[in-house]
Amino acid sequence: MSFINYSSREINCKIVYYGPGLCGKTTNLQFIYKKTNPQARGKMISLATETDRTLFFDFLPLSLGDIRGFKTRFHLYTVPGQVFYDASRKLILKGVDGVVFVADSQVERMEANIESFENLRQNLAEQGYDLDTIPLVIQYNKRDLPNVVSMEELQKALNIRNVPAFEAVAPEGVGVFETLKAIAKLVLIELRKGTGG
Amino acid sequence: MRPNLVLYEEEFNLVTDVIKRLVTSANAKVVFLVDKNGQLITSSGHTEGIDTTSLASLTAGNIAATGGLAKLIGEKEFSILFHEGEKDNIHISIIGHRVILVVIFDERSSLGLVRLRVKKSGEELEKVFAEIDNKAGTDTSGLGVDSPFAEITDDDIENLFS
Numbered sequence: 522m523s524f525i526n527y528s529s530r531e532i533n534c535k536i537v538y539y540g541p542g543l544c545g546k547t548t549n550l551q552f553i554y555k556k557t558n559p560q561a562r563g564k565m566i567s568l569a570t571e572t573d574r575t576l577f578f579d580f581l582p583l584s585l586g587d588i589r590g591f592k593t594r595f596h597l598y599t600v601p602g603q604v605f606y607d608a609s610r611k612l613i614l615k616g617v618d619g620v621v622f623v624a625d626s627q628v629e630r631m632e633a634n635i636e637s638f639e640n641l642r643q644n645l646a647e648q649g650y651d652l653d654t655i656p657l658v659i660q661y662n663k664r665d666l667p668n669v670v671s672m673e674e675l676q677k678a679l680n681i682r683n684v685p686a687f688e689a690v691a692p693e694g695v696g697v698f699e700t701l702k703a704i705a706k707l708v709l710i711e712l713r714k715g716t717g718g
Numbered sequence: 719m720r721p722n723l724v725l726y727e728e729e730f731n732l733v734t735d736v737i738k739r740l741v742t743s744a745n746a747k748v749v750f751l752v753d754k755n756g757q758l759i760t761s762s763g764h765t766e767g768i769d770t771t772s773l774a775s776l777t778a779g780n781i782a783a784t785g786g787l788a789k790l791i792g793e794k795e796f797s798i799l800f801h802e803g804e805k806d807n808i809h810i811s812i813i814g815h816r817v818i819l820v821v822i823f824d825e826r827s828s829l830g831l832v833r834l835r836v837k838k839s840g841e842e843l844e845k846v847f848a849e850i851d852n853k854a855g856t857d858t859s860g861l862g863v864d865s866p867f868a869e870i871t872d873d874d875i876e877n878l879f880s
C-alpha cells in the first residue's frame with residue numbers, strides 16, 4: 522500500500538526483501554546504505570540478535586527523486602529469514618508494494634530457497650496478496666562461492682513467473698542496485714496502472 | 719487488499735490541525751501520526767533533532783509486534799501502549815484500527831492529562847479518516863480518476879535512477 526500525500530507531494534512505497542536465513546538480505550541493504558548519497562537516505566535501523574541475525578527487521582528509507590512533481594520515497598525492509606521467525610515475517614509483509622526474493626545460490630541451500638518461496642506465497646496470501654501478481658524481482662545471491670547451482674536450474678525452480686532476475690554478490694555490490702532499480706520500476710508501473718495496493 | 723492511503727490537501731490540513739492542538743492541550747513535546755505500515759503522516763511540536771522517519775518505522779513495528787501478541791492471547795489488539803523513560807515518556811494509541819498516534823511528553827505533563835487529550839483528539843481523527851475512506855469509495859487504487867500517476871512515462875521512471 523503506497524501512501525500518497527498531495528499536500529506535501531510525496532509518494533511512499535514499501536519494498537520487502539524476503540528469502541531464507543543467511544541468504545544476504547541484510548547485506549543488500551547495507552550495501553545500498555553505504556553507496557547512497559547521505560542526502561538521499563535516512564538512517565538504517567537493524568533489529569538484530571547479538572550474532573547479527575535479523576530478529577525483527579532492517580529498515581532503510583531512500584529518496585529517489587521527483588516524478589511528476591512528487592517526491593518518491595522507498596522504504597526498504599528485510600524480514601528475518603530463520604524459519605521460526607514466521608510470525609515476524611507476516612507482520613513485515615503488511616502493506617507491501619513490491620518484493621525482492623533473495624535466493625542463496627549454494628547447492629545445500631536449494632531446499633531452503635524453495636521452502637522460503639512457498640512461505641512467501643502463503644504469508645502474502647494471508648494478507649490478501651498474490652505471489653503470482655505482486656511486483657516481484659528475484660536475486661540469485663552468493664554467485665562468488667564455488668558450490669553454486671546453475672542459473673538455469675535456479676530459474677526453473679524459482680522463477681516460474683519469469684520476472685526480472687539478477688545474479689549477485691551482495692557484499693561487493695554486484696547486482697544489488699540492478700535488483701533495487703528493477704523492483705522500484707515495477708512498483709511505479711503498478712502505481713501508474715492505478716491498481717496499486 | 720487495502721487501498722492506497724491518499725491524503726489530499728484538505729484532509730491533510732484537518733489532520734495536522736488536530737495534531738497541533740493536541741501538542742498544546744496535552745502539554746506534549748511532540749506528537750506524530752503514523753500509518754500502520756510505518757509511514758509518517760504528519761507531526762507537530764519539537765521535532766528538531768528527532769529522526770522522524772525512524773521513529774515512524776519503529777512505532778509501526780512496535781504496534782505490529784504487540785498486535786501479534788494480542789492475537790496470541792485472544793485479544794483483538796492492544797489499543798494503547800505506554801513507555802516510561804527517565805525524562806521522556808511515550809504514549810502510543812491506535813486510532814480507528816488504521817493509524818497510530820504517538821505523543822512524547824516529559825514532567826511538564828502527565829499520563830492522566832495525555833490520556834484524556836488523546837481520547838478527544840482520537841475521536842476527531844477517526845472522523846477525518848472515516849471521511850477519507852468514504853472519499854476513496856470504490857476506487858481500489860484510492861487514486862481517483864485524475865491521478866497524476868496515470869501519466870508516468872517510462873522515461874520518468876528511468877530518470878529517477880540516472
Ligand SMILES: Nc1nc2c(ncn2[C@@H]2O[C@H](COP(=O)(O)OP(=O)(O)OP(=O)(O)O)[C@@H](O)[C@H]2O)c(=O)[nH]1
Nearest residue numbers: 542543544545546547548574575601602663690691
Ligand atoms: N560469499 C558471500 N557471502 C555473502 C554474500 N551475501 C551475503 N554473504 C554473507 O552471508 C552472511 C549472512 O548475510 P546476511 O545479509 O546477514 O543474511 P540475511 O539474509 O540477512 O540473514 P537473516 O537475517 O538470518 O535472515 C554474512 O556473513 C554475509 O557477509 C555473497 O554474495 N557472497
Ligand SMILES: [Mg+2]
Nearest residue numbers: 546547574575
Ligand atoms: Mg538479515
